[in-house]
Amino acid sequence: MERRVFLQGLALPCLAAAAGTPSDAQFTVEARFYDKLAYKKIKCKLCPRECVIDDRERGYCGVRENRGGTYYSLVHSRVCAAHIDPIEKKPLFHFLPGTMAFSVATAGCNVNCKMCQNWDISQVRPEQVYATYMPPAKLAALARQNDCPSIAYTYSEPVVFSEYVFDSAEAGRAAGVKSVVISGGYIQEEPLKQLCRRVDAIKIDLKAFSEKFYKEVVNGELKPVLNALVTIRKQNVWTEIVCLVIPTLNDSDAEFQALARWVKSELGPDVPVHFSQFHPDYLLKNLPPTPVPTLERAKALCDAEGLHYVYIGNIPGHPAESTHCPKCRRVVVERVGFSVRAISLEGAKCRFCHQIIPGVWEKA
């Protein structure tokens, strides 16, 4: 099977339902996290934005709507993208390497990153993109049928379709399929804790280490994302961090060092950090791709600060794609691009020196 298979190309029986409308009950469930206010207004309590929303209006994410004082998600089971991807593409390097993840998304996002690569689904309303009906049990079954030990909620922002993530992760668990979340981490503590109880790994896009960048480029805030990372670690859910390095915007030595020091002190040195190459897209087309030496500088600075697993991403064939044992420095997971060439682990230990390599290595 190809690595990347559009769902429309699969002969799946669940595709009877086509694109829905905002009023389509098929995709609509009451939202989990909100407060009711006077005059039929509501306050969303899912993400730190805390949108106060009038009747008939939607929140910033565009996928949650106030209808008569009750708040609804419009994207439950409303899958607008589905692919079978290597888990390395997420990227999650310490989570079942060499396996495939059944990867899904709905429309919507709670930030608006100027460099978004998936803006055509993340920055639209659900009715503006083709979607198919894929209820949780069916999603879990599809993952199993396609030999995917995990479901990945990805591409757009799973926080805004968290009701679907919750239900699907539970269905997956019942079917023996794990769940991983690929998120910007802009979420309040209570929904995050509930998410952590249901999923097996979370990768956070730490888009920069400055509030200025978050305000100007992301339309969000850094502090809640850092808080989310700490919460995830405390909940003992496997965590990896990706930093997309953008020339002139978040590529200074000082920022890399500050990031490394914060990760080491607040999360520990074993949390993998991936520095990925930026490509111009969406509203940020005036900057070049990140030079490889910049990514190498970021890695070197983080290595020097004592982080154990620092990777370089989007540069296929770069040696820093592989996992090295922090004790004996031998390669324990060899990667080229999204392919895993060799795994030199015995259980969770380095085959050469028996150093424990943290991660989720077993399917069971």
Added chain:
Amino acid sequence: MRGGSQNGITRRNLLTTGLAGALVARAAGADKSTVVIARDPALRGAGHSPDATRVAKLLDRAVESFYACDSPLEAWKKIVRPGEVVGLKVNCLSGRGAATSVVLVEAICERLQQAGIPQNNIVIWDRLDSDLESAGFRPSRGDRVRYIGNDSTGYGDELAIYGSAGSRLANTLTKTCDAVINLPVLKDHGIVGVTLALKNLFGAIHNPNKYHSDAGNPYVADVNMFPAIRQKVRLTICDGLTAQYEGGPSYMPQWSWPYNGLLVARDPVALDYIGWQIIEHKRAEMGMKSLRELKREPLYIATAADSAHRLGVNDPARIARVEV
């Protein structure tokens, strides 16, 4: 569309008109952006709803005054050309009560047809078909005026980008309509302060939910910089038949009042400034805090007037407020 060019009154028109309102407009409006405010205290007669005949007369008075013409037909011929497809961008999200009035739109359709626009070339549009219906805009039997929600005709694939805004534009705006008459409602907005001429064009983009942060500043101004919007919007007629000074954009009858008026301008910034002042005045009269005190002052109006945008003027000294 810039400062002095916003005045719809020409020297020739001045000489041919006998309207007192137009004379006032001309005298006050030289080198200024004109905002005509037409009101009718008897608009509702003995009833609760505006009387359709009086609304039509109010519209005529407002448009004649703005264009300094002595007949509505003459004025409308300055706005549209025969055979054009003319979009009426209504504001329907909040349903009846806080939406553009059906009687006003019907009066405009009548005048457009008299000015040479076939029924089928008139397009009443907003974001959703359901929004149009909830506001009372439904095709009736034999009605050939078109009613289009963006959800049924979609958005272009290309992004329009200006400043902080990047959006797909409604096909209704970019492909269907040759000209647009903007028909916002005079009302408060709980996030961006007021929703008038500039904000109503959020109905032309696919992602309005992304642009309410920081009370809409600078997003509202940036969206109005998109070329299709700048080039096609010919006139704004702000529906102030029933206005709302708090609780918007939803309809809140307890905070609505019968303003019984229309605001007409080609300069959306000047119209927004005047409309904002009307709402602030009413808020003060009712003992409510100003929008600035509530941290939702519509600063995007000033941004729209700044040197980067130049969408119009917000300096009261450069606005001719003409009441007729």
